Amino acid sequence: MIESPCSRVLVVGAGTMGEALIAGWLRPQPPAPALLDARQVAAVNARPARSDELTARYGIACTCDVAQAPSADVVVLAVKPQKMAEVVRQANGRGPFAPDARRLYVSIAAGVSTAALERLLPEGSPVVRAMPNMPLRIGAGATALCAGAHAGEADLRCASRLFSCFGLVEKVSEQLMDAVCAVSGSGPAYVAAFVEALRDAGQACGLERGLSERLALQTVLGTARMLAEGNQSPAELRRSICSPGGTTLAALDAMSASGFDSVLARGVAAACSRSKELGAPS
Numbered sequence: 700m701i702e703s704p705c706s707r708v709l710v711v712g713a714g715t716m717g718e719a720l721i722a723g724w725l726r727p728q729p730p731a732p733a734l735l736d737a738r739q740v741a742a743v744n745a746r747p748a749r750s751d752e753l754t755a756r757y758g759i760a761c762t763c764d765v766a767q768a769p770s771a772d773v774v775v776l777a778v779k780p781q782k783m784a785e786v787v788r789q790a791n792g793r794g795p796f797a798p799d800a801r802r803l804y805v806s807i808a809a810g811v812s813t814a815a816l817e818r819l820l821p822e823g824s825p826v827v828r829a830m831p832n833m834p835l836r837i838g839a840g841a842t843a844l845c846a847g848a849h850a851g852e853a854d855l856r857c858a859s860r861l862f863s864c865f866g867l868v869e870k871v872s873e874q875l876m877d878a879v880c881a882v883s884g885s886g887p888a889y890v891a892a893f894v895e896a897l898r899d900a901g902q903a904c905g906l907e908r909g910l911s912e913r914l915a916l917q918t919v920l921g922t923a924r925m926l927a928e929g930n931q932s933p934a935e936l937r938r939s940i941c942s943p944g945g946t947t948l949a950a951l952d953a954m955s956a957s958g959f960d961s962v963l964a965r966g967v968a969a970a971c972s973r974s975k976e977l978g979a980p981s
């Protein structure tokens with residue numbers, strides 16, 4: 700079990716990501732036990748049906764009124780960036796936003812800066828900003844963390860423990876968080892789009908759609924595993940597949956001439972700009 704001061708965790712806005720975090724903390728990680736047990740986790744979701752569903756599924760306390768939430772040492776803010784200010788103001792200084800105790804606030808919201816959160820939260824609150832990604836659902840996530848003005852090493856350690864059970868955790872300076880969001884936060888969607896495009900391209904060359912998707916998917920999986928588990932760099936692996944005058948070079952030359960790299964660069968830059976725009980809750 701996780702030690703104090705990370706002993707009771709409240710997830711505010713338990714939607715897709717919030718639920719993935721809860722499920723991961725409560726799941727045993729053989730040979731290790733679960734990080735938290737159901738009595739240590741609580742959640743808030745504005746929709747009563749969703750709140751009931753989370754209680755039924757995980758046996759955790761769940762409420763739809765944030766002001767009524769059980770007390771916690773760590774409050775994970777998992778609402779959409781556009782909702783952040785509204786949720787805190789709705790509580791009106793009660794529940795997890797009461798200025799009566801020191802709590803660590805961990806926000807996973809894209810773009811929202813620690814400074815913006817500190818302005819919303821009780822004065823002097825420690826804030827850690829995290830940017831996880833969707834593959835944390837299968838323990839293969841990538842999370843970057845940075846500390847706000849009042850968060851110390853112990854707060855970062857606590858946040859780090861909460862995300863380490865989901866995969867890679869990196870500490871970065873806050874100015875890099877928008878870029879992290881654009882690469883790994885949104886990245887799983889780019890990879891899914893790549894699989895779709897490779898499937899469709901295979902279909903256009905005559906493969907049956909299902910077969911094309913299976914081949915595309917296994918290719919992404921196998922390549923990612925080789926790069927993660929082996930000692931070849933992406934460039935080395937790429938070169939080892941390109942026979943002189945062969946098929947792969949023909950493909951990469953055509954892709955390069957069509958702007959493959961610059962298309963990706965423009966997409967990532969757009970995500971990074973959007974993260975910055977989301978950064979200041981009104």
Ligand SMILES: NC(=O)C1=CN([C@@H]2O[C@H](COP(=O)(O)OP(=O)(O)OC[C@H]3O[C@@H](n4cnc5c(N)ncnc54)[C@H](O)[C@@H]3O)[C@@H](O)[C@H]2O)C=CC1
Binds near residue numbers: 713777779785884
């Ligand atoms: N989806 C993703 O892959 C990633 C999302 N994020 C961030 O995680 C956060 C959550 O994203 P998702 O889980 O995808 O969104 P989501 O829409 O699935 O979850 C947000 C939840 O907040 C609830 N909510 C709205 N207002 C509320 C209120 N006043 N009180 C309590 N609950 C309220 C909604 O009912 C919803 O279930 C966002 O800030 C996003 O930027 C970060 C990394 C990856």
Ligand SMILES: O=C(O)[C@@H]1CCC=N1
Binds near residue numbers: 809885
């Ligand atoms: O699209 C979004 O805004 C969120 C942040 C990273 C992934 N999904």
